[in-house]
Amino acid sequence: MTELSTSIWSATSVLILVMDPFGNIPLFLSLLKDIEPKRRQKIILREVLIALGILVFFLFFGAHALSFLNLQEESVTIAGGIVLFIIGLRMIFPSSHGVMGEQPQGEPIIVPLAIPLIAGPSALATLILMVRSNPSLTMNYLVALLIAWAVTAAVLLAAPFLYKILHERGLTAIERLMGMLLIMLSVQMLLNGIKGYLQGL
Secondary structure, eight states: OOHHHHHHHHHHHHHHHHHOHHHHHHHHHHHTTTSOHHHHHHHHHHHHHHHHHHHHHHHHHHHHHHHHTTOOHHHHHHHHHHHHHHHHHHHHSOOTTOTTOOOOOSSOBSBTIIIIIISOHHHHHHHHHHHHHOGGGHHHHHHHHHHHHHHHHHHHHTHHHHHHHHHHHHHHHHHHHHHHHHHHHHHHHHHHHHHHHHHHO
16 A cells, blocks of 8 residues: 555544544434434535535645644644543543533534534544644545545435444444544644654753
8 A cells, every 4th residue: 555545544534533423423313303304314415515615624724724823733733632532532431412512402504513513623623733744745635534524424324224223332332432542543642742842842
């Protein structure tokens, strides 16, 4: 496998973890339970498309925003690691309101399905960190984002079917496994941020 394809698949794996499509299935089904199935699919498709637009925007312009705010790469890395760590902990030890906390009732528009369940702080921070660490690989990260988004969209559109197969326990087990992986990634991000800061002293 070439270095190019390795970077794409590595970034894709990380983005799928932070988007957490399997962990979002119960939340999506709960928020859309009072909406008829045909309308439900349209809402999911609309929300994943909105999330894609937001993610692409942050991929290309998120790093510029940080530069404008004069934030160092190490600060972003450490902050992103903290956010991922908290999200990972909530995936392993969920509260009664789910990973993202209590959600509003009614038909969702942008919030909370597109933001923060798909295009959440962890996904946005991850994209910014990728571009800040390797700006020359931005187009690779775009390909990785599109693949991860396609996987997430497919999982969420198939949510009712997957729920019938895996049931709540199966989905919970997958989410907690993803949470463990996310915590390991967050610790590595924290270590990288601290190492970079100490080297810069």
